[in-house]
Amino acid sequence: MYSCAQCAIHSCRTGDMSKAPKNCPCLDNKKDDIVKKYFEEGNLVLAYSSALVESEGYCKKTRIEEIMDFSRKCSFKSLGIAFCIGLSSEAKAVADILTANGFNVDSVVCKNCSIPKETINIKENEKVRPNTYEPMCNPIGQAYFLNKAGTDLNIVLGLCVGHDSLFMKYSRAPVTVLAVKDRVLGHNPLAAIYLSKGYYKTKLFPENMGK
Numbered sequence: 001m002y003s004c005a006q007c008a009i010h011s012c013r014t015g016d017m018s019k020a021p022k023n024c025p026c027l028d029n030k031k032d033d034i035v036k037k038y039f040e041e042g043n044l045v046l047a048y049s050s051a052l053v054e055s056e057g058y059c060k061k062t063r064i065e066e067i068m069d070f071s072r073k074c075s076f077k078s079l080g081i082a083f084c085i086g087l088s089s090e091a092k093a094v095a096d097i098l099t100a101n102g103f104n105v106d107s108v109v110c111k112n113c114s115i116p117k118e119t120i121n122i123k124e125n126e127k128v129r130p131n132t133y134e135p136m137c138n139p140i141g142q143a144y145f146l147n148k149a150g151t152d153l154n155i156v157l158g159l160c161v162g163h164d165s166l167f168m169k170y171s172r173a174p175v176t177v178l179a180v181k182d183r184v185l186g187h188n189p190l191a192a193i194y195l196s197k198g199y200y201k202t203k204l205f206p207e208n209m210g211k
Contacts (some may be wrong), residue, residue: 046174049073063178064094068101070176071153080151081107082142082167084158084181091157094178106149110137110159139163143170156180158187 002023011020020026038047053070061069071079079098083091088109095105117127117136127134137160146154147170156164156177168175182189192200202208 045074064097067155067176067178071103076152078104078151080146080149080154080173081105082146082154082156082159083107084110087158094157106146106151108142108145110142110163111135112138112141112145137163139167140170143167147172
């Protein structure tokens with residue numbers, strides 16, 4: 001229905017709708033209703049602050065700096081970190097940075113509550129390390145405990161695909177992402193996209209299999 005990823009016109013950027021594709025979201029008759037959402041409680045400060053962070057830090061500030069700038073503009077004092085246990089040292093560094101910059105920090109690891117994977121019907125041969133005690137990742141728990149702490153903004157650091165979805169679903173506070181998980185590519189998933197017509201083409205495009 002929508003194909004912005006294939007669009008080469010980008011009327012949305014120029015403001016010229018004369019050549020916009022028929023399925024362009026800019027032409028949707030509900031656009032005004034969408035705009036009204038930005039004036040609902042809590043939304044305007046997020047939208048306004050993020051636009052300022054974009055313009056002020058464009059190609060100058062790192063993601064962690066922008067998160068702090070955004071938090072200050074929104075008057076967020078209490079920040080939460082939902083992190084993967086595999087990025088524990090990175091989580092400590094992030095917590096130290098945020099604390100040094102005047103924020104109150106709560107952090108919850110993915111393995112919180114130590115719930116065995118068998119609880120969600122994972123079989124022994126479906127574990128990462130069969131025949132060992134393997135607790136499941138608990139993103140709902142991460143959201144629960146950060147909600148309980150009353151955080152103003154939650155930061156995702158390296159949660160697995162799907163676990164991040166559950167965390168975002170249950171987090172009461174707004175969520176932003178500092179880093180995503182990609183163990184193969186050093187947590188730089190775009191590397192596979194950049195190499196999708198080269199090194200990774202047989203993995204990412206089924207029609208190239210066997211060629």
